[in-house]
Amino acid sequence: MKQPVRTRFAPSPTGFMHVGGVRTALFAWLVARQSGGQFLLRIEDTDKAREVEGSIQHIIDSLDWLGLNRDEGVGTGGPYAPYLQSERRDRHMEWAQKLIEQDRAYADTRSEEELDVIRKDAADKKKPFLARDYRPEHPPKWEPGMPLRFKSKPTAYSWHDEVMGDIHTGPEVVDDFIIVKADGYPTYNFAHIIDDVDMRITHIMRGQEFVSSVPNYLNLYEALGITPPVMAHLPQILRPDGTKKLGKRDGAKDILDYAKDGYLPEAMLNFLASLGWNDGTEQEIFSKDELIQKFELDRVQRSGARFDEKRLEWMNGYHIRQLSIGELYTRAEGFWPEEAKGATSEYKEKILSLIQERLKYLAEIPSLTRFFFTDLPVDRSLIENNKYLSSADVVHLKTLLETARAELADSNFSVEDLTNRLNGLLGLTHTKPGVLFSLIRIATTEAPASPALADTLSVLGKDTSLRRIDLLLAAL
Protein backbone atom coordinates (compact mmCIF):
# COMPACT_ATOMS: atom_id res chain seq x y z
CA MET A 1 0.00 0.00 0.00
CA LYS A 2 1.26 3.42 -0.94
CA GLN A 3 1.33 6.54 1.21
CA PRO A 4 -2.26 7.72 1.66
CA VAL A 5 -2.91 10.62 -0.64
CA ARG A 6 -5.59 13.27 -0.53
CA THR A 7 -6.85 14.38 -3.90
CA ARG A 8 -9.59 16.70 -4.87
CA PHE A 9 -11.79 17.29 -7.84
CA ALA A 10 -12.31 21.02 -8.11
CA PRO A 11 -14.62 22.01 -10.93
CA SER A 12 -16.28 25.34 -11.53
CA PRO A 13 -20.05 25.32 -11.49
CA THR A 14 -20.30 26.65 -15.02
CA GLY A 15 -22.56 24.04 -16.57
CA PHE A 16 -22.73 20.34 -17.08
CA MET A 17 -19.82 17.95 -16.75
CA HIS A 18 -18.48 16.29 -19.84
CA VAL A 19 -16.05 13.44 -20.34
CA GLY A 20 -12.98 15.63 -19.90
CA GLY A 21 -13.90 16.72 -16.41
CA VAL A 22 -15.10 13.28 -15.50
CA ARG A 23 -11.83 11.69 -16.44
CA THR A 24 -9.91 14.16 -14.31
CA ALA A 25 -12.19 13.26 -11.43
CA LEU A 26 -11.74 9.55 -12.12
CA PHE A 27 -7.96 9.68 -12.08
CA ALA A 28 -7.91 11.71 -8.88
CA TRP A 29 -10.38 9.29 -7.33
CA LEU A 30 -8.35 6.25 -8.40
CA VAL A 31 -5.15 7.64 -6.94
CA ALA A 32 -6.86 8.39 -3.65
CA ARG A 33 -8.59 5.02 -3.45
CA GLN A 34 -5.59 2.91 -4.31
CA SER A 35 -3.59 4.52 -1.54
CA GLY A 36 -6.30 4.33 1.05
CA GLY A 37 -6.45 8.11 1.06
CA GLN A 38 -9.26 10.57 0.58
CA PHE A 39 -11.01 12.10 -2.37
CA LEU A 40 -12.84 15.37 -1.99
CA LEU A 41 -15.03 17.66 -3.99
CA ARG A 42 -14.37 21.35 -3.85
CA ILE A 43 -16.40 23.75 -5.92
CA GLU A 44 -14.45 26.66 -7.36
CA ASP A 45 -17.17 29.23 -7.67
CA THR A 46 -15.26 32.47 -7.63
CA ASP A 47 -16.36 33.57 -11.05
CA LYS A 48 -19.88 34.60 -10.26
CA ALA A 49 -20.51 35.83 -13.79
CA ARG A 50 -19.97 32.43 -15.34
CA GLU A 51 -21.77 30.46 -12.70
CA VAL A 52 -24.68 28.39 -13.93
CA GLU A 53 -27.62 27.64 -11.70
CA GLY A 54 -27.90 23.98 -10.81
CA SER A 55 -24.37 23.07 -11.82
CA ILE A 56 -23.29 22.00 -8.37
CA GLN A 57 -26.09 19.51 -8.04
CA HIS A 58 -25.36 18.34 -11.53
CA ILE A 59 -21.72 17.73 -10.67
CA ILE A 60 -22.71 15.80 -7.57
CA ASP A 61 -25.23 13.75 -9.52
CA SER A 62 -22.65 12.95 -12.15
CA LEU A 63 -20.07 11.79 -9.61
CA ASP A 64 -22.72 9.77 -7.83
CA TRP A 65 -23.81 8.10 -11.02
CA LEU A 66 -20.24 7.06 -11.71
CA GLY A 67 -19.75 5.91 -8.17
CA LEU A 68 -16.89 8.31 -7.52
CA ASN A 69 -17.64 8.69 -3.85
CA ARG A 70 -16.23 11.53 -1.81
CA ASP A 71 -14.84 11.41 1.67
CA GLU A 72 -15.28 15.12 2.07
CA GLY A 73 -16.59 18.03 0.11
CA VAL A 74 -19.59 19.95 -1.05
CA GLY A 75 -22.64 17.82 -0.37
CA THR A 76 -20.65 15.57 1.93
CA GLY A 77 -19.18 17.90 4.51
CA GLY A 78 -15.99 17.23 6.41
CA PRO A 79 -13.41 18.60 8.79
CA TYR A 80 -12.13 21.28 6.42
CA ALA A 81 -15.47 22.78 5.51
CA PRO A 82 -16.56 24.91 3.85
CA TYR A 83 -15.68 23.26 0.55
CA LEU A 84 -17.35 25.96 -1.48
CA GLN A 85 -14.55 28.26 -2.49
CA SER A 86 -16.63 31.41 -2.34
CA GLU A 87 -17.24 30.76 1.33
CA ARG A 88 -13.55 30.66 2.09
CA ARG A 89 -12.81 34.27 1.34
CA ASP A 90 -11.68 35.02 4.87
CA ARG A 91 -8.88 32.52 4.47
CA HIS A 92 -7.92 33.84 1.08
CA MET A 93 -7.85 37.38 2.39
CA GLU A 94 -5.69 36.45 5.35
CA TRP A 95 -3.04 35.12 3.02
CA ALA A 96 -3.46 38.00 0.63
CA GLN A 97 -2.83 40.35 3.54
CA LYS A 98 0.39 38.48 4.30
CA LEU A 99 1.56 39.01 0.76
CA ILE A 100 0.75 42.71 0.99
CA GLU A 101 2.68 43.03 4.21
CA GLN A 102 5.67 41.32 2.63
CA ASP A 103 5.42 43.63 -0.37
CA ARG A 104 4.64 40.63 -2.55
CA ALA A 105 1.33 41.97 -3.82
CA TYR A 106 0.17 45.34 -5.01
CA ALA A 107 -3.04 47.04 -5.90
CA ASP A 108 -3.56 47.30 -9.62
CA THR A 109 -6.18 49.91 -10.32
CA ARG A 110 -5.61 50.09 -14.05
CA SER A 111 -8.68 49.66 -16.16
CA GLU A 112 -9.23 46.86 -18.65
CA GLU A 113 -8.57 49.38 -21.42
CA GLU A 114 -5.28 50.49 -19.95
CA LEU A 115 -4.15 46.91 -19.63
CA ASP A 116 -5.21 46.22 -23.18
CA VAL A 117 -2.95 49.01 -24.34
CA ILE A 118 0.11 47.48 -22.74
CA ARG A 119 -0.87 44.02 -23.91
CA LYS A 120 -1.05 45.32 -27.42
CA ASP A 121 2.30 46.97 -26.92
CA ALA A 122 3.79 43.59 -25.99
CA ALA A 123 2.12 41.93 -28.93
CA ASP A 124 3.48 44.57 -31.31
CA LYS A 125 6.96 43.91 -30.03
CA LYS A 126 6.30 40.22 -30.62
CA LYS A 127 6.91 39.54 -26.98
CA PRO A 128 4.74 37.65 -24.56
CA PHE A 129 2.83 39.95 -22.28
CA LEU A 130 4.39 40.17 -18.85
CA ALA A 131 2.57 42.29 -16.34
CA ARG A 132 5.72 42.63 -14.29
CA ASP A 133 7.28 44.65 -17.10
CA TYR A 134 4.53 47.17 -16.61
CA ARG A 135 4.24 47.47 -12.87
CA PRO A 136 2.62 50.73 -11.81
CA GLU A 137 5.21 52.99 -10.21
CA HIS A 138 3.25 54.11 -7.21
CA PRO A 139 0.41 51.72 -6.59
CA PRO A 140 -2.10 52.92 -4.03
CA LYS A 141 -2.51 51.15 -0.74
CA TRP A 142 -4.75 48.17 -1.46
CA GLU A 143 -8.34 48.41 -0.32
CA PRO A 144 -11.25 46.06 -0.90
CA GLY A 145 -12.69 46.71 -4.31
CA MET A 146 -9.28 47.01 -5.92
CA PRO A 147 -7.73 44.19 -7.91
CA LEU A 148 -4.70 42.81 -6.13
CA ARG A 149 -1.77 41.55 -8.14
CA PHE A 150 0.94 39.17 -7.02
CA LYS A 151 4.44 40.60 -7.24
CA SER A 152 6.55 37.80 -8.70
CA LYS A 153 10.24 37.11 -8.36
CA PRO A 154 11.33 35.67 -11.69
CA THR A 155 12.96 32.32 -11.08
CA ALA A 156 13.96 29.34 -13.17
CA TYR A 157 12.22 26.15 -12.14
CA SER A 158 12.64 22.45 -12.60
CA TRP A 159 9.95 20.21 -11.27
CA HIS A 160 8.55 16.79 -11.66
CA ASP A 161 5.08 16.17 -12.93
CA GLU A 162 3.70 12.69 -12.33
CA VAL A 163 2.40 12.53 -15.87
CA MET A 164 4.49 15.00 -17.85
CA GLY A 165 7.79 14.03 -16.33
CA ASP A 166 10.52 16.55 -15.56
CA ILE A 167 9.84 20.05 -16.77
CA HIS A 168 12.23 22.98 -16.84
CA THR A 169 11.37 26.60 -17.39
CA GLY A 170 13.30 29.84 -17.30
CA PRO A 171 12.54 32.96 -15.27
CA GLU A 172 10.95 34.61 -18.29
CA VAL A 173 7.69 32.75 -17.79
CA VAL A 174 7.09 33.86 -14.22
CA ASP A 175 4.80 36.83 -14.00
CA ASP A 176 2.63 39.02 -11.82
CA PHE A 177 -0.95 37.87 -11.86
CA ILE A 178 -4.21 38.98 -10.32
CA ILE A 179 -4.97 37.20 -7.08
CA VAL A 180 -8.00 39.15 -5.93
CA LYS A 181 -10.50 40.58 -8.36
CA ALA A 182 -12.29 43.92 -8.14
CA ASP A 183 -15.44 42.10 -7.10
CA GLY A 184 -13.65 40.87 -4.00
CA TYR A 185 -13.37 37.26 -5.07
CA PRO A 186 -9.98 35.63 -5.35
CA THR A 187 -8.93 34.16 -8.68
CA TYR A 188 -8.51 30.44 -9.15
CA ASN A 189 -4.78 30.98 -9.45
CA PHE A 190 -4.65 32.16 -5.88
CA ALA A 191 -7.56 30.51 -4.14
CA HIS A 192 -6.79 26.95 -5.16
CA ILE A 193 -3.35 27.19 -3.59
CA ILE A 194 -4.72 28.35 -0.26
CA ASP A 195 -7.55 25.83 -0.29
CA ASP A 196 -5.29 22.94 -1.18
CA VAL A 197 -3.05 23.72 1.76
CA ASP A 198 -5.95 24.20 4.11
CA MET A 199 -7.50 20.95 3.00
CA ARG A 200 -4.21 19.05 3.23
CA ILE A 201 -4.29 18.09 -0.41
CA THR A 202 -1.22 16.05 -1.32
CA HIS A 203 -1.79 15.48 -5.03
CA ILE A 204 -3.25 17.86 -7.58
CA MET A 205 -4.73 16.37 -10.72
CA ARG A 206 -5.91 18.73 -13.43
CA GLY A 207 -5.91 19.35 -17.17
CA GLN A 208 -2.76 19.94 -19.15
CA GLU A 209 -3.78 23.49 -19.92
CA PHE A 210 -2.53 24.41 -16.46
CA VAL A 211 1.04 23.33 -17.03
CA SER A 212 2.11 26.71 -18.30
CA SER A 213 0.82 28.30 -15.09
CA VAL A 214 2.86 26.06 -12.83
CA PRO A 215 5.93 28.33 -12.69
CA ASN A 216 3.66 31.10 -11.46
CA TYR A 217 2.19 28.84 -8.84
CA LEU A 218 5.63 27.71 -7.77
CA ASN A 219 6.59 31.34 -7.33
CA LEU A 220 3.52 31.96 -5.25
CA TYR A 221 4.06 28.84 -3.15
CA GLU A 222 7.51 30.18 -2.40
CA ALA A 223 6.24 33.60 -1.41
CA LEU A 224 3.67 31.96 0.82
CA GLY A 225 6.16 29.58 2.36
CA ILE A 226 4.17 26.57 1.24
CA THR A 227 5.58 23.27 0.03
CA PRO A 228 3.87 22.52 -3.28
CA PRO A 229 1.83 19.33 -3.53
CA VAL A 230 2.57 16.60 -6.05
CA MET A 231 1.20 17.58 -9.43
CA ALA A 232 -0.15 15.59 -12.33
CA HIS A 233 -1.32 17.28 -15.50
CA LEU A 234 -3.58 15.12 -17.58
CA PRO A 235 -3.65 15.15 -21.38
CA GLN A 236 -6.78 16.39 -22.99
CA ILE A 237 -9.51 14.44 -24.61
CA LEU A 238 -9.71 15.47 -28.23
CA ARG A 239 -12.62 15.84 -30.58
CA PRO A 240 -13.32 12.70 -32.59
CA ASP A 241 -12.52 14.50 -35.82
CA GLY A 242 -9.39 16.40 -35.05
CA THR A 243 -6.64 17.58 -32.84
CA LYS A 244 -8.57 20.16 -30.91
CA LYS A 245 -9.55 19.76 -27.32
CA LEU A 246 -13.02 18.40 -26.86
CA GLY A 247 -15.30 21.07 -25.49
CA LYS A 248 -18.94 21.71 -24.95
CA ARG A 249 -19.09 23.65 -28.20
CA ASP A 250 -17.90 20.62 -30.11
CA GLY A 251 -20.91 18.69 -28.98
CA ALA A 252 -19.25 17.18 -25.94
CA LYS A 253 -22.14 15.55 -24.22
CA ASP A 254 -23.32 16.01 -20.71
CA ILE A 255 -22.07 12.94 -18.88
CA LEU A 256 -25.55 12.36 -17.54
CA ASP A 257 -26.82 12.08 -21.11
CA TYR A 258 -24.85 8.87 -21.30
CA ALA A 259 -26.68 7.73 -18.20
CA LYS A 260 -29.96 8.54 -19.93
CA ASP A 261 -28.90 6.56 -22.97
CA GLY A 262 -28.24 3.59 -20.81
CA TYR A 263 -24.50 3.54 -20.64
CA LEU A 264 -23.21 1.69 -17.60
CA PRO A 265 -21.08 3.71 -15.21
CA GLU A 266 -18.52 0.91 -15.05
CA ALA A 267 -18.25 0.96 -18.84
CA MET A 268 -17.84 4.73 -18.87
CA LEU A 269 -15.13 4.49 -16.22
CA ASN A 270 -13.37 1.70 -18.10
CA PHE A 271 -13.51 3.64 -21.33
CA LEU A 272 -12.33 6.91 -19.84
CA ALA A 273 -9.46 5.22 -18.07
CA SER A 274 -8.38 3.56 -21.31
CA LEU A 275 -8.26 6.96 -23.00
CA GLY A 276 -4.69 7.79 -22.18
CA TRP A 277 -3.88 4.96 -19.85
CA ASN A 278 -3.21 1.25 -20.03
CA ASP A 279 -1.44 -1.15 -17.76
CA GLY A 280 1.14 -2.29 -20.29
CA THR A 281 -0.58 -5.59 -20.98
CA GLU A 282 -3.14 -6.38 -23.63
CA GLN A 283 -6.02 -6.16 -21.20
CA GLU A 284 -8.76 -3.83 -22.39
CA ILE A 285 -11.54 -4.52 -19.95
CA PHE A 286 -11.04 -3.42 -16.38
CA SER A 287 -13.47 -3.54 -13.51
CA LYS A 288 -13.54 -0.65 -11.11
CA ASP A 289 -11.56 -2.64 -8.57
CA GLU A 290 -8.95 -3.59 -11.14
CA LEU A 291 -8.65 0.05 -12.10
CA ILE A 292 -8.03 0.99 -8.50
CA GLN A 293 -5.49 -1.75 -8.18
CA LYS A 294 -3.62 -1.23 -11.43
CA PHE A 295 -3.86 2.44 -12.23
CA GLU A 296 -0.56 4.29 -12.34
CA LEU A 297 -0.15 7.98 -13.03
CA ASP A 298 3.22 7.55 -14.65
CA ARG A 299 1.70 5.25 -17.24
CA VAL A 300 -0.67 7.98 -18.34
CA GLN A 301 -0.09 9.17 -21.89
CA ARG A 302 1.25 12.67 -22.43
CA SER A 303 -0.49 13.24 -25.71
CA GLY A 304 -4.18 13.86 -26.15
CA ALA A 305 -6.57 11.10 -27.13
CA ARG A 306 -9.57 11.32 -29.38
CA PHE A 307 -12.95 10.43 -28.05
CA ASP A 308 -14.21 7.46 -30.04
CA GLU A 309 -17.88 6.76 -29.36
CA LYS A 310 -17.78 3.50 -31.30
CA ARG A 311 -15.27 2.12 -28.85
CA LEU A 312 -17.36 3.36 -25.94
CA GLU A 313 -20.37 1.59 -27.45
CA TRP A 314 -18.50 -1.66 -27.83
CA MET A 315 -17.19 -1.45 -24.31
CA ASN A 316 -20.63 -0.69 -22.95
CA GLY A 317 -22.10 -3.69 -24.75
CA TYR A 318 -19.33 -5.78 -23.32
CA HIS A 319 -20.08 -4.67 -19.78
CA ILE A 320 -23.79 -5.23 -20.32
CA ARG A 321 -23.07 -8.83 -21.32
CA GLN A 322 -21.17 -9.34 -18.08
CA LEU A 323 -24.24 -8.54 -16.00
CA SER A 324 -26.39 -11.22 -14.43
CA ILE A 325 -30.00 -11.11 -15.60
CA GLY A 326 -31.10 -9.92 -12.21
CA GLU A 327 -28.57 -7.10 -12.28
CA LEU A 328 -29.46 -6.22 -15.85
CA TYR A 329 -33.11 -6.11 -14.83
CA THR A 330 -32.30 -3.62 -12.11
CA ARG A 331 -30.28 -1.44 -14.48
CA ALA A 332 -32.95 -1.62 -17.15
CA GLU A 333 -35.56 -0.02 -14.97
CA GLY A 334 -36.79 3.11 -16.63
CA PHE A 335 -35.77 2.00 -20.10
CA TRP A 336 -38.79 -0.14 -20.97
CA PRO A 337 -41.22 0.95 -23.66
CA GLU A 338 -44.55 2.38 -22.68
CA GLU A 339 -46.25 -0.86 -23.71
CA ALA A 340 -44.37 -2.84 -21.07
CA LYS A 341 -46.23 -1.18 -18.26
CA GLY A 342 -48.41 -4.10 -17.23
CA ALA A 343 -45.82 -6.81 -17.85
CA THR A 344 -44.54 -8.93 -14.98
CA SER A 345 -40.93 -8.81 -13.88
CA GLU A 346 -40.65 -12.48 -14.72
CA TYR A 347 -41.68 -11.82 -18.31
CA LYS A 348 -39.34 -8.87 -18.60
CA GLU A 349 -36.41 -10.85 -17.25
CA LYS A 350 -37.03 -13.53 -19.88
CA ILE A 351 -36.95 -10.86 -22.56
CA LEU A 352 -33.76 -9.39 -21.19
CA SER A 353 -32.03 -12.73 -21.31
CA LEU A 354 -32.89 -12.87 -25.01
CA ILE A 355 -31.67 -9.40 -25.88
CA GLN A 356 -28.77 -9.04 -23.49
CA GLU A 357 -26.14 -9.97 -26.03
CA ARG A 358 -27.44 -7.56 -28.62
CA LEU A 359 -27.71 -4.52 -26.40
CA LYS A 360 -25.12 -1.80 -26.84
CA TYR A 361 -26.87 0.57 -24.51
CA LEU A 362 -30.07 0.34 -22.53
CA ALA A 363 -31.97 2.98 -24.50
CA GLU A 364 -32.15 0.37 -27.27
CA ILE A 365 -34.51 -1.71 -25.18
CA PRO A 366 -37.78 -0.22 -26.50
CA SER A 367 -36.97 -0.74 -30.17
CA LEU A 368 -35.71 -4.25 -29.46
CA THR A 369 -38.58 -5.38 -27.28
CA ARG A 370 -41.75 -3.53 -28.19
CA PHE A 371 -43.22 -6.50 -30.03
CA PHE A 372 -43.03 -8.57 -26.89
CA PHE A 373 -45.63 -6.37 -25.30
CA THR A 374 -47.99 -5.41 -28.05
CA ASP A 375 -49.23 -6.62 -31.42
CA LEU A 376 -47.56 -4.46 -34.00
CA PRO A 377 -49.52 -3.62 -37.16
CA VAL A 378 -48.94 -5.98 -40.06
CA ASP A 379 -46.13 -4.59 -42.17
CA ARG A 380 -46.14 -5.99 -45.73
CA SER A 381 -42.77 -4.43 -46.48
CA LEU A 382 -41.12 -6.86 -44.11
CA ILE A 383 -42.05 -9.63 -46.50
CA GLU A 384 -41.51 -7.61 -49.64
CA ASN A 385 -38.01 -6.67 -48.56
CA ASN A 386 -37.05 -10.11 -47.29
CA LYS A 387 -34.61 -11.84 -49.58
CA TYR A 388 -36.23 -15.24 -49.01
CA LEU A 389 -39.83 -14.14 -49.27
CA SER A 390 -39.94 -11.26 -51.70
CA SER A 391 -40.23 -13.47 -54.77
CA ALA A 392 -42.44 -16.12 -53.19
CA ASP A 393 -46.01 -16.65 -54.21
CA VAL A 394 -48.48 -15.25 -51.69
CA VAL A 395 -50.75 -18.25 -51.86
CA HIS A 396 -47.80 -20.47 -51.15
CA LEU A 397 -46.79 -18.38 -48.17
CA LYS A 398 -50.29 -18.53 -46.87
CA THR A 399 -50.37 -22.30 -47.10
CA LEU A 400 -47.02 -22.50 -45.44
CA LEU A 401 -48.12 -20.30 -42.61
CA GLU A 402 -51.31 -22.28 -42.11
CA THR A 403 -49.33 -25.49 -41.88
CA ALA A 404 -46.98 -23.94 -39.40
CA ARG A 405 -49.86 -22.62 -37.36
CA ALA A 406 -51.40 -26.06 -37.10
CA GLU A 407 -48.13 -27.55 -35.97
CA LEU A 408 -47.46 -24.83 -33.42
CA ALA A 409 -50.93 -25.15 -32.04
CA ASP A 410 -49.94 -28.58 -30.75
CA SER A 411 -46.78 -27.33 -29.06
CA ASN A 412 -46.37 -26.74 -25.37
CA PHE A 413 -44.15 -23.81 -26.36
CA SER A 414 -41.06 -24.88 -24.50
CA VAL A 415 -37.94 -23.94 -26.40
CA GLU A 416 -37.10 -27.59 -26.88
CA ASP A 417 -40.49 -28.58 -28.25
CA LEU A 418 -40.64 -25.53 -30.48
CA THR A 419 -37.20 -26.29 -31.86
CA ASN A 420 -38.23 -29.84 -32.67
CA ARG A 421 -41.47 -28.84 -34.33
CA LEU A 422 -39.83 -26.04 -36.28
CA ASN A 423 -37.23 -28.47 -37.57
CA GLY A 424 -39.95 -30.98 -38.33
CA LEU A 425 -41.82 -28.40 -40.34
CA LEU A 426 -38.80 -27.87 -42.56
CA GLY A 427 -38.98 -31.49 -43.67
CA LEU A 428 -42.74 -31.61 -43.75
CA THR A 429 -43.06 -28.59 -46.02
CA HIS A 430 -39.81 -29.13 -47.93
CA THR A 431 -38.93 -25.57 -47.18
CA LYS A 432 -35.62 -23.87 -46.58
CA PRO A 433 -35.10 -22.38 -43.10
CA GLY A 434 -34.66 -18.98 -44.65
CA VAL A 435 -38.17 -19.07 -46.01
CA LEU A 436 -40.06 -20.79 -43.21
CA PHE A 437 -38.35 -19.16 -40.27
CA SER A 438 -38.40 -15.72 -41.83
CA LEU A 439 -42.09 -16.05 -42.43
CA ILE A 440 -42.91 -17.17 -38.91
CA ARG A 441 -40.61 -14.59 -37.41
CA ILE A 442 -42.19 -11.78 -39.35
CA ALA A 443 -45.66 -13.01 -38.57
CA THR A 444 -45.06 -13.23 -34.84
CA THR A 445 -42.90 -10.15 -34.32
CA GLU A 446 -43.65 -7.75 -37.17
CA ALA A 447 -40.20 -6.45 -36.38
CA PRO A 448 -37.19 -6.13 -38.67
CA ALA A 449 -35.06 -8.04 -36.20
CA SER A 450 -35.60 -10.30 -33.26
CA PRO A 451 -33.83 -12.94 -31.17
CA ALA A 452 -33.70 -16.58 -32.20
CA LEU A 453 -37.08 -17.85 -33.37
CA ALA A 454 -37.75 -20.67 -30.91
CA ASP A 455 -36.66 -18.48 -28.01
CA THR A 456 -38.83 -15.64 -29.15
CA LEU A 457 -41.89 -17.81 -29.66
CA SER A 458 -41.43 -19.44 -26.30
CA VAL A 459 -41.33 -16.12 -24.50
CA LEU A 460 -44.20 -14.75 -26.54
CA GLY A 461 -46.32 -17.77 -25.63
CA LYS A 462 -48.84 -19.77 -27.55
CA ASP A 463 -51.79 -17.39 -27.48
CA THR A 464 -49.86 -14.41 -28.72
CA SER A 465 -47.93 -16.34 -31.32
CA LEU A 466 -51.00 -17.96 -32.86
CA ARG A 467 -53.00 -14.75 -32.72
CA ARG A 468 -50.31 -12.91 -34.63
CA ILE A 469 -50.06 -15.64 -37.23
CA ASP A 470 -53.79 -15.29 -37.72
CA LEU A 471 -53.43 -11.55 -38.08
CA LEU A 472 -50.91 -11.94 -40.87
CA LEU A 473 -52.94 -14.71 -42.48
CA ALA A 474 -55.91 -12.38 -42.63
CA ALA A 475 -53.84 -9.64 -44.20
CA LEU A 476 -52.14 -11.74 -46.86
Add this chain to the structure above:
RNA sequence: GGCCCCUUCGUCUAGUGGUCAAGGACGUCAGGUUCUCAGCCUGAAGAUCGCGGGUUCGACUCCCGCAGGGGUCACCA
Protein backbone atom coordinates in the same frame (compact mmCIF):
# COMPACT_ATOMS: atom_id res chain seq x y z
C1' G B 1 6.04 35.65 -31.59
C1' G B 2 8.05 33.66 -26.39
C1' C B 3 7.63 29.44 -23.27
C1' C B 4 5.94 24.32 -22.38
C1' C B 5 4.18 19.68 -24.29
C1' C B 6 3.16 16.12 -28.12
C1' U B 7 4.10 13.02 -32.95
C1' U B 8 3.58 4.12 -33.80
C1' C B 9 -2.34 1.07 -38.26
C1' G B 10 -8.69 5.48 -39.56
C1' U B 11 -9.11 5.48 -33.73
C1' C B 12 -7.27 3.93 -28.53
C1' U B 13 -2.67 1.85 -27.72
C1' A B 14 1.96 -2.08 -26.67
C1' G B 15 6.94 -1.12 -27.33
C1' U B 16 12.51 1.78 -22.55
C1' G B 17 18.89 -0.95 -28.24
C1' G B 18 18.58 -6.81 -30.98
C1' U B 19 13.14 -11.81 -29.56
C1' C B 20 9.59 -5.91 -34.11
C1' A B 21 10.41 -6.39 -41.83
C1' A B 22 6.11 -3.53 -35.13
C1' G B 23 1.73 -6.81 -31.03
C1' G B 24 -3.48 -6.04 -29.06
C1' A B 25 -8.33 -3.63 -29.08
C1' C B 26 -12.26 -0.61 -31.60
C1' G B 27 -13.85 0.19 -36.44
C1' U B 28 -13.92 -1.87 -41.60
C1' C B 29 -14.22 -6.19 -44.96
C1' A B 30 -14.93 -11.66 -45.85
C1' G B 31 -16.47 -16.57 -44.14
C1' G B 32 -18.95 -19.64 -40.34
C1' U B 33 -22.83 -20.07 -36.53
C1' U B 34 -30.16 -24.24 -39.95
C1' C B 35 -34.24 -16.86 -40.85
C1' U B 36 -33.21 -11.40 -39.19
C1' C B 37 -30.35 -8.25 -35.91
C1' A B 38 -26.77 -8.76 -32.35
C1' G B 39 -23.24 -11.91 -30.04
C1' C B 40 -19.53 -15.56 -30.70
C1' C B 41 -15.63 -18.04 -33.81
C1' U B 42 -12.14 -17.75 -37.97
C1' G B 43 -9.64 -14.85 -41.41
C1' A B 44 -8.16 -10.28 -44.17
C1' A B 45 -6.81 -5.37 -45.23
C1' G B 46 -4.50 -1.60 -42.29
C1' A B 47 1.54 1.97 -39.42
C1' U B 48 8.72 1.79 -44.17
C1' C B 49 7.15 3.91 -36.10
C1' G B 50 6.39 12.81 -38.63
C1' C B 51 11.13 14.13 -41.55
C1' G B 52 16.60 14.62 -41.74
C1' G B 53 21.12 13.79 -39.53
C1' G B 54 24.10 11.39 -35.98
C1' U B 55 25.75 7.55 -31.86
C1' U B 56 26.03 2.09 -32.23
C1' C B 57 27.80 -4.17 -34.90
C1' G B 58 22.46 -2.98 -34.46
C1' A B 59 17.33 2.30 -33.15
C1' C B 60 10.42 2.77 -32.97
C1' U B 61 13.57 2.81 -28.74
C1' C B 62 19.61 7.33 -27.19
C1' C B 63 21.43 12.51 -29.10
C1' C B 64 20.86 16.88 -32.39
C1' G B 65 18.12 19.60 -35.97
C1' C B 66 13.66 20.45 -38.69
C1' A B 67 8.50 20.14 -39.68
C1' G B 68 3.57 19.60 -38.07
C1' G B 69 0.02 19.72 -34.06
C1' G B 70 -1.60 21.28 -29.21
C1' G B 71 -1.50 24.33 -24.76
C1' U B 72 -0.48 29.09 -22.65
C1' C B 73 0.70 34.39 -22.52
C1' A B 74 -7.52 36.95 -18.66
C1' C B 75 -9.81 40.96 -12.79
C1' C B 76 -11.93 32.24 -16.70
C1' A B 77 -10.98 28.15 -14.53
